[in-house]
Amino acid sequence: MGFRLKLHEQVINQSTGGNTSIFNKLSGATIAVSIFFAVLSTENQIDFQFGGQIDAIDWIIGCLFCIEYFCRAWTAPLEGKYGEGIEGAIRYMFSPMAIVDLIAIVPSFIGVRTELKILRIIRLITILKVGRSERFKQSMLHFNYALRSKSQELQISTVYTLLLLLISSTLMYLAESSIQPDLLGSIPRCLWWSINAVSSVGHGDSVPISAVGKIIASVTSLMGIGAIAIPTGILAAGFSESIAVQKKNLEESAQESIT
CATH class of the missing domain: 1.20.120.350 (Voltage-gated potassium channels. Chain C)
Incomplete structure (x- = not known):
């Protein structure tokens, strides 16, 4: 050779x-x-x-x-x-x-x-x-498989997250707009706060100061855990399925080569 x-x-x-x-x-x-x-x-x-x-x-x-x-x-x-x-x-x-x-x-x-x-x-x-990198290519294949196979579940999770953001920002606007008009005086401004709360980032540039606002923030933060955890679990399940399919295909190919 x-x-x-x-x-x-x-x-x-x-x-x-x-x-x-x-x-x-x-x-x-x-x-x-x-x-x-x-x-x-x-x-x-x-x-x-x-x-x-x-x-x-x-x-x-x-x-x-x-x-x-x-x-x-x-x-x-x-x-x-x-x-x-x-x-x-x-x-x-x-x-x-x-x-x-x-x-x-x-x-x-x-x-x-x-x-x-x-x-x-x-x-x-x-x-x-x-x-x-072959590992990178394999990872991308598994990731694409997870997205395709779990697309419906991910869509449902996305709708849940969007509704959570919209509802929480609207409630925060109603609770805090008169108290903090510069920071939370509109729904778009409250939407920025809601994204930070749901993603657990919490930049701290806008925080509620009223009792009602703090209750809304607490509930939003707790429900935000689900908004992050649900798609994570869905993608993890998709990855596991993709790896299982790959192993099954390799085993079938090995058996065919032996026979």
């Missing part, structure tokens, strides 16, 4: 019995390190003290990304869907994920040691490379 074919199997994860290949593990580790230092460099004090070292690490990571990019382009014609030869490699280079890879590589070599934060933040584009 030629080196190019072995590399292709590593790139597309076909040589390790369903587990993540060494090539993709190294790629994932490089992406994680790149994102870590890209996030770290947005802290001015750290960037001022260790900017040179971070740039050197970023340059090395950029070189590793280049190697990965050319490996994928070199082996892309073996995949079939891009065509053969140089034309296949060129078609791959114009594919969405290849363009994302290229965009993620460029910031490492354009010199971002300036006071323009926007140039340093460009490094965060490497986050998009997480989309190559």
Whole structure:
């Protein structure tokens, strides 16, 4: 088996019995390190003290990304869907994920040691490379399955949340509009308060001061627990079903291969 074919199997994860290949593990580790230092460099004090070292690490990571990019382009014609030869490699280079890879590589070599934060933040584009991860792809498949299979339940939960927001904001308007006209003097303003109460964020910029308003706020907060918990449980059930379906399909495929 030629080196190019072995590399292709590593790139597309076909040589390790369903587990993540060494090539993709190294790629994932490089992406994680790149994102870590890209996030770290947005802290001015750290960037001022260790900017040179971070740039050197970023340059090395950029070189590793280049190697990965050319490996994928070199082996892309073996995949079939891009065509053969140089034309296949060129078609791959114009594919969405290849363009994302290229965009993620460029910031490492354009010199971002300036006071323009926007140039340093460009490094965060490497986050998009997480989309190559097989675990990420599997997670998205499970998430999409959960949304599709539980769409009706999620719609009911959404209606419940919207009604809770509307009713609580209306009641709060009736209770507090005359007392706090600047903060709670309209239903839209009360709606902002209601969203904070239901989501348990509670910014504190508008709070009821009357006894009736506090009762409304207490009931809204308690019912808000259900507004958060219900869709969470629905999605969790959808995830479990998706994983169960995947396991069942794998078992059936294994049995078919044995027979």
